[in-house]
Amino acid sequence: MLAPEQNWWRPMGRLEKTWLTLALVWCIFLTIMMPLWYYMGKQNVPTETYRTTAQQFGATVNEFVTKYQVGEETINGITLPVVAPPPGSDAYIRASAWQWYPILQLEKGKEYRLHLSSMDYNHGFSLQPVNINLQVLPGYDYVATITPTSSGDFTIVCNEYCFVGHHTMVGKIIVK
Amino acid sequence: MATLAPTTPWVKDAKDDYRTCPVLTLKVDMHAERLIIANAVMAVVVLAIGGLAALLIALTRWQAVHLLDATWFYRLLTLHGIDMLIAWMVFFEMAGLHFGSTVLLNARHAAPKAAWLGFIMMTVGGLMANVVVLLDPKNTVAYTAYMPLKASPLFYLSYILFAVGALIAVITFFINIVVAKREKRFEGSLPLVSFGFMTAAILATYTLLQGAAAVVPAFLWSLNILPHFDPGIYRNFFWGFGHPAQQVNLAAMISIWYALAQITIGIRPVNEKFSRLAFVLYLFFINLGSAHHLLVDPGLSFAWKAVNTSYAMYLAVLGSMMHAFSIPAAMEVALRAKGFRKGLFGWLRNAPWKEPGFAAMVISIIIFGWVGGVTGVVIGTEQVNMLVHNTMRLPGHFHATVVSGTTTAFMGLTYYLIPLIFRKELKLKKWATWQPYIFGGGMLLLSLGMIVSGLQGVSRRNWDITFAGVVPGTIELSLAVFGIGSILAVIGGIMFVTIVLTSILTGPRLEASKLLLVSGDGNPVLESTKLTEHDMEAKQNQPKGAFVLVLAFLAWFAIYYFTNWWLLGRTWFIR
Numbered sequence: 242m243l244a245p246e247q248n249w250w251r252p253m254g255r256l257e258k259t260w261l262t263l264a265l266v267w268c269i270f271l272t273i274m275m276p277l278w279y280y281m282g283k284q285n286v287p288t289e290t291y292r293t294t295a296q297q298f299g300a301t302v303n304e305f306v307t308k309y310q311v312g313e314e315t316i317n318g319i320t321l322p323v324v325a326p327p328p329g330s331d332a333y334i335r336a337s338a339w340q341w342y343p344i345l346q347l348e349k350g351k352e353y354r355l356h357l358s359s360m361d362y363n364h365g366f367s368l369q370p371v372n373i374n375l376q377v378l379p380g381y382d383y384v385a386t387i388t389p390t391s392s393g394d395f396t397i398v399c400n401e402y403c404f405v406g407h408h409t410m411v412g413k414i415i416v417k
Numbered sequence: 418m419a420t421l422a423p424t425t426p427w428v429k430d431a432k433d434d435y436r437t438c439p440v441l442t443l444k445v446d447m448h449a450e451r452l453i454i455a456n457a458v459m460a461v462v463v464l465a466i467g468g469l470a471a472l473l474i475a476l477t478r479w480q481a482v483h484l485l486d487a488t489w490f491y492r493l494l495t496l497h498g499i500d501m502l503i504a505w506m507v508f509f510e511m512a513g514l515h516f517g518s519t520v521l522l523n524a525r526h527a528a529p530k531a532a533w534l535g536f537i538m539m540t541v542g543g544l545m546a547n548v549v550v551l552l553d554p555k556n557t558v559a560y561t562a563y564m565p566l567k568a569s570p571l572f573y574l575s576y577i578l579f580a581v582g583a584l585i586a587v588i589t590f591f592i593n594i595v596v597a598k599r600e601k602r603f604e605g606s607l608p609l610v611s612f613g614f615m616t617a618a619i620l621a622t623y624t625l626l627q628g629a630a631a632v633v634p635a636f637l638w639s640l641n642i643l644p645h646f647d648p649g650i651y652r653n654f655f656w657g658f659g660h661p662a663q664q665v666n667l668a669a670m671i672s673i674w675y676a677l678a679q680i681t682i683g684i685r686p687v688n689e690k691f692s693r694l695a696f697v698l699y700l701f702f703i704n705l706g707s708a709h710h711l712l713v714d715p716g717l718s719f720a721w722k723a724v725n726t727s728y729a730m731y732l733a734v735l736g737s738m739m740h741a742f743s744i745p746a747a748m749e750v751a752l753r754a755k756g757f758r759k760g761l762f763g764w765l766r767n768a769p770w771k772e773p774g775f776a777a778m779v780i781s782i783i784i785f786g787w788v789g790g791v792t793g794v795v796i797g798t799e800q801v802n803m804l805v806h807n808t809m810r811l812p813g814h815f816h817a818t819v820v821s822g823t824t825t826a827f828m829g830l831t832y833y834l835i836p837l838i839f840r841k842e843l844k845l846k847k848w849a850t851w852q853p854y855i856f857g858g859g860m861l862l863l864s865l866g867m868i869v870s871g872l873q874g875v876s877r878r879n880w881d882i883t884f885a886g887v888v889p890g891t892i893e894l895s896l897a898v899f900g901i902g903s904i905l906a907v908i909g910g911i912m913f914v915t916i917v918l919t920s921i922l923t924g925p926r927l928e929a930s931k932l933l934l935v936s937g938d939g940n941p942v943l944e945s946t947k948l949t950e951h952d953m954e955a956k957q958n959q960p961k962g963a964f965v966l967v968l969a970f971l972a973w974f975a976i977y978y979f980t981n982w983w984l985l986g987r988t989w990f991i992r
Contacts, residue, residue, distance in 0.1 A: 254688065254959070256959065256960060256964050257688055257691050257742070257743075257746075259964075260738075260739075260742045260964065260967055261691075261739065263968075263971065264735055264738040267731075267738075267971060267974070267975075268730060268732065268734055268735050269730065269731075271731050271734070271798070271978075272727050272730045272731055274798070274982075275723045275727065275798060275799050275800065276723065279719055279799075279800075282986070283986070283991075283992075284800060284803065284986065284988055284989070284990060284991050284992075285719070285991065285992045286713055286722070286803055287715075287992060288719055290715040290716040352990075361565065362563070363652075365807045367807065367874065367876055369874040370873075371988050371989050372804050372808075372874045373988055373989060373991060374806040374807055375803070375806070376711075376713050376714045376715070378648050378652075378714065378715055378716075379648055380647065380649075381715040381716055382715075383715035385991055385992075387989055387991045388991075390988075390990060391989070398874075398876055398882075399876075400806075400876030400877065400879070401563070402491070402561075402563075404558075404566060405487055405488055405491050405557060406487075407878070407879065408487065408879045408882070
């Protein structure tokens with residue numbers, strides 16, 4: 242707590258030097274790990290993004306639903322269209338307070354370009370139980386290229402606070 | 418030890434207003450003393466309010482109890498964030514800054530009027546934020562207030578008032594240091610503790626400026642003066658404030674670790690250069706941490722995220738890992754020098770576990786590093802963040818850092834500020850002995866409960882997760898652990914507030930004659946002995962035990978890190 246002597250610039254001890262070296266090596270390793278996974282890993286954070294507006298994105302979603310709708314399902318008392326886009330094509334999910342629209346029906350092992358955008362606030366796309374979490378912002382069309390590797394019913398939870406009805410915002414992806 | 422300034426008058430031809438602290442034999446400017454007291458009292462007040470909110474929201478998230486309705490849950494969640502993460506921390510840090518720039522330097526407060534202005538603005542801003550959140554349902558926007566969630570203009574105004582007040586107080590810190598140096602109140606380098614506070618103050622300056630870049634446009638937008646502000650840019654600036662603000666806490670906390678270790682077992686930093694270098698690393702790299710919150714945001718490239726999230730090359734993490742060795746090592750050397758040399762850990766067995774400052778410091782270091790630090794680095798790994806973003810692992814991480822770490826350290830230091838600055842005898846000493854263990858133990862359970870829930874996908878800031886319809890029974894269990902931990906921690910918090918208030922309000926006025934509080938009498942460990950060069954260099958005093966401890970830490974770090982990559986590798990393919 243009190244000021245040190247004038248000359249405190251002394252060489253480090255052996256243990257300090259060893260620990261500093263170990264810690265530095267670990268930090269360098271942590272740094273390398275991210276680009277390594279970027280080139281070799283199968284799970285990377287999507288970066289593809291386009292500017293959009295609520296009107297524009299909303300119109301695209303409606304078009305998409307009309308084109309590929311295969312049925313209807315009810316979540317928390319609200320009836321939503323079930324939409325099955327062909328593998329390899331663009332799929333859309335619209336976030337708004339407090340709904341994920343529509344329900345998607347995908348095929349296991351096939352790739353889809355999933356577009357996410359918000360009509361109003363920030364929302365959080367949280368796919369459970371596979372546990373993939375992405376931020377959804379208004380004005381941004383965020384494209385995640387996904388390949389489901391498991392089948393069943395998956396729930397989309399909103400995990401970014403979007404005012405008091407936030408917890409009721411639940412959607413669905415079906416994988417066959 | 419550096420020479421202290423001779424007792425010349427502080428201001429020529431002016432009446433001095435100071436006392437001499439009998440323990441530290443330093444001059445204490447009464448202006449500084451009053452400022453420290455005012456800031457510390459406000460800190461405890463907002464801690465009490467935020468703590469009550471904490472109990473209610475925790476009992477709501479504990480699914481089996483589910484106390485509040487949704488509106489009150491989100492409202493108190495907003496309040497809890499503001500009072501704890503901003504007000505409690507910043508008020509206490511201001512007390513620390515006034516202390517570190519005057520008392521520890523044997524110097525006067527050079528700008529008390531400005532410092533009072535800052536304090537008043539912070540108080541008005543802080544209280545206003547509480548009132549507008551409680552009264553206007555529009556302001557239930559969480560403390561992050563992400564645009565385009567629109568709060569009332571008063572909400573943003575309260576943030577601005579608080580931040581400008583804090584900025585003014587931080588500026589008086591720099592003025593004090595310059596004046597003290599010029600008036601030769603101390604010679605040579607700043608003491609390490611003040612050096613750490615200096616790091617905190619520099620971080621605070623640009624943190625607050627970035628906060629202005631987010632909140633001022635939001636304020637103008639809420640008044641309909643500014644038509645549009647990009648929500649992504651808001652997030653970037655908000656976290657330019659929100660994340661480095663936690664690093665201000667970090668720098669202040671580490672300074673306090675050094676201070677507590679010195680107060681309770683009389684350490685000397687093993688190598689001043691090593692410890693100071695670690696602070697400098699924070700200064701240069703920690704501001705990049707804003708990116709930690711944007712890792713799964715649209716519109717940002719991999720390169721931008723990877724460089725920023727890793728603090729250029731984990732160099733700020735390196736700083737923390739250096740302190741993680743430096744402080745235990747200094748403790749070990751000091752205790753070995755006092756004769757506890759048996760085996761690798763004989764010094765630990767004989768450490769003063771009943772002294773609250775020591776217990777608080779050790780708990781703070783362990784939970785901060787082993788839980789908070791490790792989970793933080795893992796969350797900040799670009800790809801792994803996809804598994805974690807906005808799940809309960811997030812609050813699990815930062816409750817381990819800011820609460821178990823920073824708050825426990827602040828509480829520990831308060832026990833010594835009461836005799837030194839408030840000049841009151843500490844009351845309820847037995848309580849004080851237990852308080853760090855109860856609070857720390859509760860917080861540890863709370864953090865682990867949150868982390869394990871988050872691993873199972875439970876999202877944060879969510880009134881009722883059962884809506885999701887994907888709730889396995891194990892989540893009920895981890896949320897119960899979280900709930901029980903929160904109750905324990907709140908008991909620890911109530912004990913702390915009670916001890917402080919009882920001491921301040923009912924304790925007799927007392928000039929402290931020694932630093933130790935609880936277990937000092939007749940205990941050779943705690944009798945303050947000065948460490949000589951010989952003690953520091955002697956072969957049998959080398960910190961071998963601390964070295965083994967950090968190796969174990971590194972092993973745990975690696976295990977947790979790789980487990981997360983393994984979990985990521987099991988999920989859907991995504992790019």
